[in-house]
Every structure is written in C-alpha cells, then in structure tokens.
Amino acid sequence: MATRHALAELARDYASQRGRPIDLVSIGGVDAVGRIRSGESFDFAVLAAAAIDALAASGHVDAGGRVDIARSEVALAVRAGAPRPDVTSERSIRASVETARTIGCSTGPSGAHVVRLLERWALRDAAAPRIVQAPPGVPVATLVAAGEADLGFQQLSELMDAPGIDVVGILPPEIQDVTVFAGAICAVARDREAAGAFLGFLASPQADAAKRRHGLAPAN
Numbered sequence: 001m002a003t004r005h006a007l008a009e010l011a012r013d014y015a016s017q018r019g020r021p022i023d024l025v026s027i028g029g030v031d032a033v034g035r036i037r038s039g040e041s042f043d044f045a046v047l048a049a050a051a052i053d054a055l056a057a058s059g060h061v062d063a064g065g066r067v068d069i070a071r072s073e074v075a076l077a078v079r080a081g082a083p084r085p086d087v088t089s090e091r092s093i094r095a096s097v098e099t100a101r102t103i104g105c106s107t108g109p110s111g112a113h114v115v116r117l118l119e120r121w122a123l124r125d126a127a128a129p130r131i132v133q134a135p136p137g138v139p140v141a142t143l144v145a146a147g148e149a150d151l152g153f154q155q156l157s158e159l160m161d162a163p164g165i166d167v168v169g170i171l172p173p174e175i176q177d178v179t180v181f182a183g184a185i186c187a188v189a190r191d192r193e194a195a196g197a198f199l200g201f202l203a204s205p206q207a208d209a210a211k212r213r214h215g216l217a218p219a220n
Contacts (some may be wrong), residue, residue: 001138002155003046003181004109006214007100010116010207014198018191022198028136029108042186043195046202048109049182060125061184065196067203068219072179074110075156077165085151094121096151099217102152104132104140104149106158113177114153141165155179157215180219 004026011022027035029047037060045052045061046069054216056063067075076087086092097103105111117184118124132149134140136206144152152165159167170176183199185192201207208218 001026001139002157002179003070005157005161006070006207006211006216007046007202011198011204013206013210014201015180018197018201020198021193021194026109028138030136039188041090041188043189043191044183044185044199046181046183049058049180050057052182054186056184058186061186062192065183065185065199067184067199068180068182068220069199069202069207070092070216071183072155072157072216073170073180074113074153074177074179075159075170077152077154077159078150078164078168079140079144079147079165080166082150082166082192084166084168087172089172090175093171093175094123095183097123097127099119100130100150100177100193102130102132102149102151104134104143104152106116106134106140106156107136108155110140110154110181116177117175155215160215181216 007024012022015021029051032047033051036055042178052066078084085096103113118127132143132145138160139162139182140152141159141162143149155172183202185195188196211218
C-alpha cells in the first residue's frame with residue numbers, strides 16, 4: 001500500500017508513453033503475499049524487499065528479475081488539530097508513546113518496526129493493551145482521523161495527504177527504519193517481457209519525480 005499512489009501515477013505515465021496499459025491491484029502486503037502464494041495470475045508484484053525475497057525463495061517470483069524500486073521512511077501522525085508531539089529525538093518519541101492513550105500501527109514493515117521499538121524501550125508489555133493495529137490494506141491514518149489512535153506510525157507515503165490527520169514528521173535517524181520496496185516477475189506471469197519492461201521503467205530515473213511526489217525516494 002505504501003507505493004500505491006506512486007505506482008498509479010507511473011502506470012498512467014507508462015500507458016501514455018508506451019501504449020501499454022497496466023492493471024494494478026493495490027492491497028495490503030499480507031494479502032498480496034497470500035494471493036501470490038495461492039497462484040493467482042499476476043504478472044508482477046511490488047512489495048517490501050523482504051517479502052519479495054521470501055516469495056523468490058519459495059519459487060513464486062523470479063529472483064533473477066528482482067529490481068529495487070523505492071525507499072520509504074516511517075512517519076508519525078496525529079489527528080488534525082491535535083497537539084503535535086516532539087519528533088526530534090528518540091527520547092521525545094518514547095515519552096509520547098508512554099503517555100499516549102492509544103497507538104496505531106500497521107501489519108506491514110512500519111508496524112513491525114513499532115514492535116521492535118517497544119521491545120528496545122522495554123515497553124512492549126505495558127503498551128500492548130494500547131496498541132490498535134489496522135487490518136491489512138487499511139491505512140493507519142483512518143484510525144487516527146477517527147480518534148481511535150492518538151499516535152499513528154506508518155510509511156510517510158501512506159500518511160501524507162490522508163484526510164483528518166496531521167503528519168508531524170518522520171522518525172529521527174536513531175530510530176528510523178527505511179523499507180526498500182522491490183518488484184519481481186511472478187512465476188505464473190502470462191507476459192514476462194511486458195512485466196519486465198514495466199519494472200525496468202519503475203526502477204529508472206524517469207520514475208524518480210513521481211516517487212518523490214508521493215513521499216518515497218528512489219532506491220538507488
């Protein structure tokens with residue numbers, strides 16, 4: 001989901017430039033992996049690099065055609081108009097987590113990073129009752145906007161432009177977690193040549209501006 005807006009724009013650009021329409025299905029990573037493993041006939045997949053590598057190891061995508069596409073940072077958001085916590089240091093973010101009524105996170109890489117931070121701060125057990133996890137494919141921003149989560153952690157690309165929230169900022173370097181999103185051709189691809197050409201376009205400098213517009217950075 002972190003790449004969906006950038007991919008949608010790039011798919012439109014590609015279709016306009018090359019005359020080859022791309023049919024995208026944007027869903028949560030957990031669901032995407034399940035559908036690929038079940039043998040659904042996708043030509044290519046774009047997921048967190050770790051998920052692509054796992055699918056390559058099980059033979060569901062072609063490891064040889066894997067390309068890194070974008071880098072994504074984790075950010076913190078609050079409900080629109082709510083007081084903005086200090087995000088300039090690990091200490092300040094930990095203090096905000098300790099006092100927050102509820103903490104929203106995802107089932108994806110950013111959510112796993114929140115769990116690691118809680119373990120690092122020895123807060124996992126204390127914070128567990130206050131964690132609100134968005135189902136796969138549901139933006140954490142919706143929890144924050146609805147008042148179900150005081151703090152929301154997710155990829156910047158998923159939080160920016162979401163209604164009803166304020167993005168306070170990205171996590172500081174000492175606790176930042178950058179996710180690399182990669183693409184690969186699926187084992188059941190019906191048009192491997194076309195899929196490879198589009199993945200090459202996604203990894204090319206031509207795609208960099210669109211990535212940046214949507215809160216991502218080029219992978220290279």
